[in-house]
Amino acid sequence: MSTHDDRFSRRDPEALLRDVEATERAKRRGQLKIFLGYASRVGKSFRLFDEGRRRHERGEDVVIAAVQPDAAPEILQIIRELEVIGCQDLGGIPVIDVPALLSRRPQVCLIDGLAYDNPPGSRHGKRYEDVEELLQAGISVMTSINLEYIDDQQDFVRELLGRTKAQTVPHDFINRADEVVVVDAPPEADSAIRAHQLSQLRQRALLLTADVVDQQLESYLRLNGIQSSWGTQERILVCMTPRANAATMLASGRRNADRFHGELFAVYVTQENLTPEDQMALDRNVTLARAQHARIDVLEGRDPVGVILDYARLHGVTQIFVGHNLRRGWRARISGTPLDRLVRDAEGMDVRVFPH
Amino acid sequence: LTVAAEASRRGRLKVFLGYAAGVGKTFQMLSEAQELKHQGVDVVVGYFEPHGRRDTIALCDSLETIPRKVVEYRDSRLEEMDTEAILHRRPQVAVVDEFPHSNVPGSPRPKRWEDVHILLEAGIDVLTTMNVQHLESLNDQIWQSTGVRVRETVPDWVVKQADEVVMVDLTPRALLNRLERGVVYPPDRARAALQNFFKESTLVALRELAMRQTAYVAESRQADKDAPYPAPATAAGLYGHERLLLVVGPAPSSAALIRRGRRVADYLRADCLAVYVAGTADLRELTLAERENLDRQLNFARGLQIETRILKGSDVAETVVNFARLNGVTHIFVTRQGGSVNRSWFGHPLMQQIVNLARDMQVTIVADRSIRRATS
Numbered sequence: 001m002s003t004h005d006d007r008f009s010r011r012d013p014e015a016l017l018r019d020v021e022a023t024e025r026a027k028r029r030g031q032l033k034i035f036l037g038y039a040s041r042v043g044k045s046f047r048l049f050d051e052g053r054r055r056h057e058r059g060e061d062v063v064i065a066a067v068q069p070d071a072a073p074e075i076l077q078i079i080r081e082l083e084v085i086g087c088q089d090l091g092g093i094p095v096i097d098v099p100a101l102l103s104r105r106p107q108v109c110l111i112d113g114l115a116y117d118n119p120p121g122s123r124h125g126k127r128y129e130d131v132e133e134l135l136q137a138g139i140s141v142m143t144s145i146n147l148e149y150i151d152d153q154q155d156f157v158r159e160l161l162g163r164t165k166a167q168t169v170p171h172d173f174i175n176r177a178d179e180v181v182v183v184d185a186p187p188e189a190d191s192a193i194r195a196h197q198l199s200q201l202r203q204r205a206l207l208l209t210a211d212v213v214d215q216q217l218e219s220y221l222r223l224n225g226i227q228s229s230w231g232t233q234e235r236i237l238v239c240m241t242p243r244a245n246a247a248t249m250l251a252s253g254r255r256n257a258d259r260f261h262g263e264l265f266a267v268y269v270t271q272e273n274l275t276p277e278d279q280m281a282l283d284r285n286v287t288l289a290r291a292q293h294a295r296i297d298v299l300e301g302r303d304p305v306g307v308i309l310d311y312a313r314l315h316g317v318t319q320i321f322v323g324h325n326l327r328r329g330w331r332a333r334i335s336g337t338p339l340d341r342l343v344r345d346a347e348g349m350d351v352r353v354f355p356h
Numbered sequence: 357l358t359v360a361a362e363a364s365r366r367g368r369l370k371v372f373l374g375y376a377a378g379v380g381k382t383f384q385m386l387s388e389a390q391e392l393k394h395q396g397v398d399v400v401v402g403y404f405e406p407h408g409r410r411d412t413i414a415l416c417d418s419l420e421t422i423p424r425k426v427v428e429y430r431d432s433r434l435e436e437m438d439t440e441a442i443l444h445r446r447p448q449v450a451v452v453d454e455f456p457h458s459n460v461p462g463s464p465r466p467k468r469w470e471d472v473h474i475l476l477e478a479g480i481d482v483l484t485t486m487n488v489q490h491l492e493s494l495n496d497q498i499w500q501s502t503g504v505r506v507r508e509t510v511p512d513w514v515v516k517q518a519d520e521v522v523m524v525d526l527t528p529r530a531l532l533n534r535l536e537r538g539v540v541y542p543p544d545r546a547r548a549a550l551q552n553f554f555k556e557s558t559l560v561a562l563r564e565l566a567m568r569q570t571a572y573v574a575e576s577r578q579a580d581k582d583a584p585y586p587a588p589a590t591a592a593g594l595y596g597h598e599r600l601l602l603v604v605g606p607a608p609s610s611a612a613l614i615r616r617g618r619r620v621a622d623y624l625r626a627d628c629l630a631v632y633v634a635g636t637a638d639l640r641e642l643t644l645a646e647r648e649n650l651d652r653q654l655n656f657a658r659g660l661q662i663e664t665r666i667l668k669g670s671d672v673a674e675t676v677v678n679f680a681r682l683n684g685v686t687h688i689f690v691t692r693q694g695g696s697v698n699r700s701w702f703g704h705p706l707m708q709q710i711v712n713l714a715r716d717m718q719v720t721i722v723a724d725r726s727i728r729r730a731t732s
Contacts, residue, residue, distance in 0.1 A: 184522050202574055207568065
């Protein structure tokens with residue numbers, strides 16, 4: 001997944017502060033709910049309008065602000081039942097009527113299709129920016145998007161389908177939604193190639209939503225001061241030392257992380273009095289870790305095992321990979337060694353030992 | 357010839373996967389059944405659990421329902437799915453709610469998923485529902501985080517073999533609203549539910565697991581289709597092919613080792629074996645209770661499609677590592693305690709001896725997920 005980079009400092013104090021601020025802001029802001037699908041015609045629009053109708057029936061003030069062309073009959077039926085503040089047509093491009101919505105001030109506004117560019121001279125260049133303004137004004141928005149229209153998915157989409165979308169929405173905008181619903185349906189394909197493509201898109205949509213949910217979970221745990229990790233996502237930590245067979249450990253770590261759609265971390269604890277050879281080996285390992293797209297951190301502390309375990313707990317690690325030197329033969333005692341302590345204290349985490 | 361082909365066709369299994377009661381699994385399943393009926397498909401309801409939810413019950417009204425079978429058990433009359441009656445009726449599609457259900461003791465088959473397999477073998481397509489927390493390999497994780505030990509589990513391979521797994525998604529906030537409005541449970545049960553599974557953090561975590569699981573099944577199915585004939589994995593130590601060896605024993609921690617090993621093997625698409633090293637041919641070093649526990653663990657492993665062996669040897673670590681080498685094992689999985697009973701004769705726990713001997717393999721010491729850490 002391409003979401004490795006932006007999720008690193010999740011459990012840091014700064015992140016906690018951000019969460020608290022976000023919670024404060026959320027009290028004044030409208031709520032954003034996104035229905036995410038992996039292709040067209042999986043039922044996003046219906047889910048969106050169906051929820052709008054049910055909210056309307058329960059007494060919420062719901063207004064439709066954008067519909068897609070060629071709406072299905074069951075959707076047209078809902079549209080007839082609800083109030084519509086339609087888009088303005090600017091040279092053939094539908095643009096949300098933000099001023100009309102701001103003066104009407106509904107509780108909830110339904111916008112089918114988030115990935116639209118507005119024509120030059122509009123209030124905002126992008127429809128999601130219109131949505132942002134509505135949210136800031138305290139109006140909740142429910143909207144829909146197809147995975148193909150998310151900005152950082154374009155490389156994946158190009159590779160898979162040979163084409164990309166010109167009008168995209170930033171992934172970060174999806175991440176910041178209060179709720180994301182994945183609209184899943186088994187792919188109906190007319191060819192093996194199409195089946196393959198749809199399956200890939202579907203997996204991606206599910207995993208992308210799972211990542212959004214994972215961030216919400218971390219944020220919830222942080223806000224409520226809960227230390228434990230659920231281990232919903234596999235996170236692998238490779239402990240590098242100058243002597244460890246880092247190439248094997250990192251390659252295996254990458255492979256495992258990929259198979260689990262998890263994250264890979266690599267750390268080393270600074271040591272004094274390293275020989276030049278050891279320093280070179282360590283530098284080489286860091287280069288290898290970078291090549292495997294691991295998140296790399298240098299840790300400091302007099303107690304390497306304790307430092308590594310603190311780091312692992314902080315980042316919700318589920319598997320620790322360590323090297324173990326066997327040159328002293330099978331009689332070598334493990335008891336009392338760093339490995340022994342690591343195994344004993346790595347509560348809730350698997351420890352994988354790589355001989356070297 | 358057509359008749360023969362028809363008869364040998366296995367039914368298709370479709371699972372509506374959710375993460376809690378009330379997310380809409382049964383509703384979506386019945387909507388699909390209605391749709392199929394509309395298209396002229398012969399659909400029956402094999403088992404349906406109404407839970408007093410009006411919208412869902414309404415969907416069932418116009419569908420033919422096979423009456424349940426009444427079973428007497430310890431002075432009570434319980435109702436189960438009547439598998440034989442469904443077989444006799446021979447519909448094209450049967451709707452079977454609550455896939456992980458355990459049947460009343462004494463039923464022909466202990467688990468409903470086994471009944472479903474009978475229907476599939478008879479060529480009947482099945483639509484069914486389950487929540488992700490009923491997956492066997494997640495059992496320890498769920499216990500550790502919620503304190504709830506889910507008893508009705510489904511082996512992962514059963515779900516993985518499904519032709520389709522569809523995620524039925526509803527946000528936890530929407531679900532909690534439904535619970536408060538009394539849509540999911542009557543008020544007293546709703547209050548109890550809020551104390552257990554319906555904590556927001558639990559719902560969020562389960563939802564994430566359900567999404568990852570659905571993606572995983574889709575990925576495995578696609579991998580099978582993209583490469584229908586994987587290279588035979590018989591050659592020992594074949595590069596790129598991994599083979600896991602789980603060292604088990606009578607201790608309860610072995611169950612967690614087996615679940616975790618199975619899960620890792622599945623994701624790595626690796627083979628998985630489990631061994632116990634016996635000091636004597638007749639296991640006389642174990643007490644009767646230990647022997648029973650060992651049997652239970654080995655049966656449990658076999659139920660998860662893990663091949664099991666009892667090896668004989670006086671030195672456990674040496675026996676394990678030699679077996680591993682001969683069988684092309686790439687990873688050995690042990691518990692912290694070693695899975696054995698008082699067998700650390702050399703003063704080192706088994707885990708340490710294995711690490712020292714298995715120079716050509718990786719050794720994973722599996723976390724003891726049977727211990728509950730203090731959480732919310």
